[in-house]
Amino acid sequence: MNLKLRVWRQRSAAEKGKMVTYEVTDVSPDMSFLEMLDVLNEQLILNGEDPVSFDHDCREGICGSCGVMINGRAHGNGLFDSHPQTATCQLHMRSFKDGDTIDVEPWRATAFPLIKDLAVDRSALDRIIQAGGYISAPTGTAPEAHSILVAKKDSDAAFDAATCIGCGACVAACPNASSMLFTSSKVVHLGLMPQGQPERNDRVVNMIHQQDLEGFGGCTNIGECSVSCPKGISMENISRLNHDLLGALRAGARPKS
Amino acid sequence: MALELFTVGEPIADTKAPTDVPIGERWSERRFRAKLVNPANRRKLTVIVVGTGLAGGAAAATLGEAGYKVKSFWYQDSPRRAHSVAAQGGINAAKNYRNDGDSVHRLFYDTVKGGDFRARENNVHRLAEVSTAIIDQCVAQGVPFAREYGGLLDNRSFGGTQVSRTFYARGQTGQQLLYGAYQALERQMAAGTVEQHARTEMLDLIVVDGKARGIVARNLITGEISTHFADAVVLATGGYSNVFYLSTNAKGSNATAIWRAHKRGALFANPCYTQIHPTCIPVHGEYQSKLTLMSESLRNDGRVWVPKERGDTRDPRQIPEAERDYYLERIYPSFGNLVPRDIASRQAKNVCDEGRGVGPNGLGVYLDFAEAIGRLGRPAIEAKYGNLFDMYAQITGEDPYEVPMRIYPAVHYTMGGLWVDYDLQSTIPGLFVIGEANFSDHGANRLGASALMQGLADGYFVLPNTINDYLASGPFDKVDDTNPAAIEALEGVRAQTERLLSINGNRTTASFHRELGRLMFDLCGMERSEESLRKALDRIPEIRQEFWTNVRVPGEAGRFNQSLEHAGRVADFIELAELMCVDALHRNESCGGHFRAESQTPDGEALRDDENYAYVAAWEWTPEGVPPVLHKEDLEFEYVHLAQRSYK
Numbered sequence: 001m002n003l004k005l006r007v008w009r010q011r012s013a014a015e016k017g018k019m020v021t022y023e024v025t026d027v028s029p030d031m032s033f034l035e036m037l038d039v040l041n042e043q044l045i046l047n048g049e050d051p052v053s054f055d056h057d058c059r060e061g062i063c064g065s066c067g068v069m070i071n072g073r074a075h076g077n078g079l080f081d082s083h084p085q086t087a088t089c090q091l092h093m094r095s096f097k098d099g100d101t102i103d104v105e106p107w108r109a110t111a112f113p114l115i116k117d118l119a120v121d122r123s124a125l126d127r128i129i130q131a132g133g134y135i136s137a138p139t140g141t142a143p144e145a146h147s148i149l150v151a152k153k154d155s156d157a158a159f160d161a162a163t164c165i166g167c168g169a170c171v172a173a174c175p176n177a178s179s180m181l182f183t184s185s186k187v188v189h190l191g192l193m194p195q196g197q198p199e200r201n202d203r204v205v206n207m208i209h210q211q212d213l214e215g216f217g218g219c220t221n222i223g224e225c226s227v228s229c230p231k232g233i234s235m236e237n238i239s240r241l242n243h244d245l246l247g248a249l250r251a252g253a254r255p256k257s
Numbered sequence: 258m259a260l261e262l263f264t265v266g267e268p269i270a271d272t273k274a275p276t277d278v279p280i281g282e283r284w285s286e287r288r289f290r291a292k293l294v295n296p297a298n299r300r301k302l303t304v305i306v307v308g309t310g311l312a313g314g315a316a317a318a319t320l321g322e323a324g325y326k327v328k329s330f331w332y333q334d335s336p337r338r339a340h341s342v343a344a345q346g347g348i349n350a351a352k353n354y355r356n357d358g359d360s361v362h363r364l365f366y367d368t369v370k371g372g373d374f375r376a377r378e379n380n381v382h383r384l385a386e387v388s389t390a391i392i393d394q395c396v397a398q399g400v401p402f403a404r405e406y407g408g409l410l411d412n413r414s415f416g417g418t419q420v421s422r423t424f425y426a427r428g429q430t431g432q433q434l435l436y437g438a439y440q441a442l443e444r445q446m447a448a449g450t451v452e453q454h455a456r457t458e459m460l461d462l463i464v465v466d467g468k469a470r471g472i473v474a475r476n477l478i479t480g481e482i483s484t485h486f487a488d489a490v491v492l493a494t495g496g497y498s499n500v501f502y503l504s505t506n507a508k509g510s511n512a513t514a515i516w517r518a519h520k521r522g523a524l525f526a527n528p529c530y531t532q533i534h535p536t537c538i539p540v541h542g543e544y545q546s547k548l549t550l551m552s553e554s555l556r557n558d559g560r561v562w563v564p565k566e567r568g569d570t571r572d573p574r575q576i577p578e579a580e581r582d583y584y585l586e587r588i589y590p591s592f593g594n595l596v597p598r599d600i601a602s603r604q605a606k607n608v609c610d611e612g613r614g615v616g617p618n619g620l621g622v623y624l625d626f627a628e629a630i631g632r633l634g635r636p637a638i639e640a641k642y643g644n645l646f647d648m649y650a651q652i653t654g655e656d657p658y659e660v661p662m663r664i665y666p667a668v669h670y671t672m673g674g675l676w677v678d679y680d681l682q683s684t685i686p687g688l689f690v691i692g693e694a695n696f697s698d699h700g701a702n703r704l705g706a707s708a709l710m711q712g713l714a715d716g717y718f719v720l721p722n723t724i725n726d727y728l729a730s731g732p733f734d735k736v737d738d739t740n741p742a743a744i745e746a747l748e749g750v751r752a753q754t755e756r757l758l759s760i761n762g763n764r765t766t767a768s769f770h771r772e773l774g775r776l777m778f779d780l781c782g783m784e785r786s787e788e789s790l791r792k793a794l795d796r797i798p799e800i801r802q803e804f805w806t807n808v809r810v811p812g813e814a815g816r817f818n819q820s821l822e823h824a825g826r827v828a829d830f831i832e833l834a835e836l837m838c839v840d841a842l843h844r845n846e847s848c849g850g851h852f853r854a855e856s857q858t859p860d861g862e863a864l865r866d867d868e869n870y871a872y873v874a875a876w877e878w879t880p881e882g883v884p885p886v887l888h889k890e891d892l893e894f895e896y897v898h899l900a901q902r903s904y905k
Contacts, residue, residue: 011816028542030541030542031542031544034546035545035546038544045820046765049811051812053819056508057340057509058338058340058342058343058507058508059508059547062343062432063333063507064337064342065333083651094654116816119817121334121478126337129439129443130443133443134440134441135398135399135440136444137397139315139318139319139322139441139718140390141397142390142393142394142398145393145395145396145410146354146409148396148397150408152404152406155408159426159427159433163432165342165432189399190399193399193401195397196399
């Protein structure tokens, strides 16, 4: 099939960007969306033009590197009734029709400065983890694994939250550019495990504090995050985070300055 | 034979394992004999760790906790992206929680045998010993392993072993283990013990007075090329499956760090040992950029078959039972569809070579669940394999509940890597190599669920205990940018970058990578022969020549330039491919994933030649035009007796 792409081109954060139109011909329905961009880039290189930059790595939907807005939707999630929620690399061209026009844009959020074209800097998410998204267990200090029992339902719910791949789609989809779904997935994963209890109060206040410092917006429970999430992380995690946060503040926990 | 291809140098041997005590005491004895570094002195010592996968992430975090000054480098935007994240199945540990006869010795034995007797016993025994501490460590970090209703950890069996020793987190074990290491690493970054270098790619090793003292790296955002110095350098940069272009590795996975270290003097061991996984989704077109693995657990219920007749293009559901060849069940009646990975892969290739392959390009075999669905019912199959079936449907657009899956082997893991001793130190003092990047534990074939075990063993428990012995002699003399070795390395990287950008030829980097990959898969893949390897060795220098005169790399050096990154990696893959073929040609035996057509039993099975090839082939780099030098490390089997594998 033949497609018209309108792609956001911007050489650097300091320069102005714009949408540029490209025709891509002979697209196979079996190609992934990123393979279609590969074909475009090979054409651009051979024509002496600058190829489109975009982040990608595993191309099997688990590393969280890739992610673009497709027709205004993060990873294209929500555009196709039949397609399950995935990362961009697992969206295949059979979801589109011959002659379609597709808009391709980067994640847009103050906390995700643009690097080039479709690639943005998501290190703010790592800094939220640094603020408390861990259990302090230095190597060698662990007790025998079976000395810690975890109820299966807690373990399963913790796992559901822990599947977050840190791609940033939740932020890109949110009208407030809030990272609440990302942050809550880690707070809930660790908060449901017995090992995570000692640091539970400090964790939530410090992670939320860092989230604010990074310039992410506040959560107003719109829910775009969850329907855009390639792993389908539930908004229930945000409620659980708020519950933890209130409890922590009431108990006197305050962010490290 | 083939004297013009290589020369033989001095033998090499590990000198660090204390072989004067029984194997079960060697690791403890080594830790006792190794020199230590006083906690107060650790903060004066700097260690560079390149890569943040299971091995690198765990090592950087642990060294940071110990009080060393750590500098961590990764090419992705976040340490959490490292390709360990994609491992599905699980991690082995000799906990014996099932009370089914498992032990450290059994895990050791299974791993040596599974590796087809081409691994070093001492290293494998240590791996089995520390396996149990890994599970403890990961649980303490909050890794959400699968559990039973009583709250205890669940296990499953895996990869043909007879015990249930595999711990797992649904089909995302690698992801969850990596996040454990990543969170520990981020904690150390916040604590200030680990300095972070995101989107920074190592492009050379700086060797001063024979010791590894730093790296040259390029900041991938700004394009700045700079030097970074340390008292020791640790490479945890993964495997080199992408030399085949199509593999299950991430697109960015590359051999550049280990290859540049090799060119600086680190020996490269067993480069031809590659693992080709039998159950991947087949190639669907020329534009294909990567292959996706389907967990080998599918072979528990799926039956593998092809039509008996060549060129039978009927809908598989229309082919009657009598006209199907369930070839694994036919050839291996006792193991059937559950033969090891190398055997299942090679037989799939054989039936496709006979013209009986299925799918658009004839490179595929059926993995059929009709019988299992009939026997167990669709809900049972959904519960067991639902996520895999969904993934298959998403990629291929076909419904595997209705139509048999099509699968084909794909390159998945490389057992070869930089040579290391028992301390995981390479032949360059101060250069340590951990995880898939080294060669040490899997011999000629890796067992399922052992890669995660090795990565975390090296990162959490082995390296942090062995590197002290080296660092105790430090801090070493200060090195900075004025050092001639640093200047030479930095200028070399700059010159190569400029050269790549200035060629401005007519072919893209990807076109060279595809050509190289196809050649390697056809001529140095599942089956290798003297003829195929010589053909490859004739062709690779031509590809190299054309690459360096006709590649077109757009853009500038001083900017974010993904084309430039790819070109540098492909340049190194071309050189590595040549060494892989030399190694494969020199090893005139079949073992594990290395199948030489000339070395097989009368019924077509791999035939080892222990008399002539029970050694590690460690290669020394030589400049273009001079054949590489082979150093042999003889393998001794004190505790596991050499035997031919049989699965019939």
